[in-house]
Amino acid sequence: MTPPPPQPADSSSPRSVQAPGTTIERVKTVLRRDLKLGPDVTIADDMPLAGGDFDLDSLDMLLLLTSIEKEFGVRITDGSVGREVFASVATLGAFIESMQPRS
Amino acid sequence: MDASREQGPVGPAVLDRLPHRPPFRFVTGVRELDAGRAGRGTWSITGDEWFLTGHFPADPVVPGVLIIEALAQLSGLVGLHTGAPGGPSGDGRAGRLVQADVRFDRGVVPPADIDLVSTMSRSMQSLRQFDVSAWTGGVVVARGSLVLAEVG
Numbered sequence: 001m002t003p004p005p006p007q008p009a010d011s012s013s014p015r016s017v018q019a020p021g022t023t024i025e026r027v028k029t030v031l032r033r034d035l036k037l038g039p040d041v042t043i044a045d046d047m048p049l050a051g052g053d054f055d056l057d058s059l060d061m062l063l064l065l066t067s068i069e070k071e072f073g074v075r076i077t078d079g080s081v082g083r084e085v086f087a088s089v090a091t092l093g094a095f096i097e098s099m100q101p102r103s
Numbered sequence: 104m105d106a107s108r109e110q111g112p113v114g115p116a117v118l119d120r121l122p123h124r125p126p127f128r129f130v131t132g133v134r135e136l137d138a139g140r141a142g143r144g145t146w147s148i149t150g151d152e153w154f155l156t157g158h159f160p161a162d163p164v165v166p167g168v169l170i171i172e173a174l175a176q177l178s179g180l181v182g183l184h185t186g187a188p189g190g191p192s193g194d195g196r197a198g199r200l201v202q203a204d205v206r207f208d209r210g211v212v213p214p215a216d217i218d219l220v221s222t223m224s225r226s227m228q229s230l231r232q233f234d235v236s237a238w239t240g241g242v243v244v245a246r247g248s249l250v251l252a253e254v255g
Contacts (some may be wrong), residue, residue, distance in 0.1 A: 034232070058228050058230055059201055059202060059228070059230060059250060059252075062225060062227050062230050063202065065225065066224075078226050083226075
């Protein structure tokens, strides 16, 4: 039997869409897209992601991390992220900025 | 070499780590298994399977949802039913498929050997995420990602 060829590097990922704006604005764009929020929904910087109106469960958080990786081009390792990262949009934004190389 | 790494042909007994049994066990062979990381397996389809009589009469096509199921079963061997002492679901308890995002590039007409590939991309709490793909004759037929939850 012929072994399968290696997986293409970008086998499953739709092309990432770069949103303009600050890190927090881009996080909000990802949230709006992934959670299918309408354009009229207000997302405050201090809005809790777990509990509150969003109330993300663990699957939401895992999928959100994958979207964040694609959006920002960072690799978030399993051990680097705790629930405190999801305290709010602002804490998630700060975490992403801490992951990005300084230029 | 890591003790959990089982390279080359893997004995058929490894399939019994899965809680699935015929006629709903679709992984028919495992060629490589690196527990917690990745695996390669096969689903050999003869054309006589029960689901092909209705999908579709006189025009058999392997259902895409069953390709997802086969990829989920292989992923279970990679990330849940690893057989590690004290490991999660090593005793064959059920995991649960909680998310799948898979595109199908082409249909699979039996008989066929479908090569299954799964790489664990993230482990968070009870969840395991996998990049998966399925191939026939070296051509990709399905690719995407899925998430299994450890149950119990």
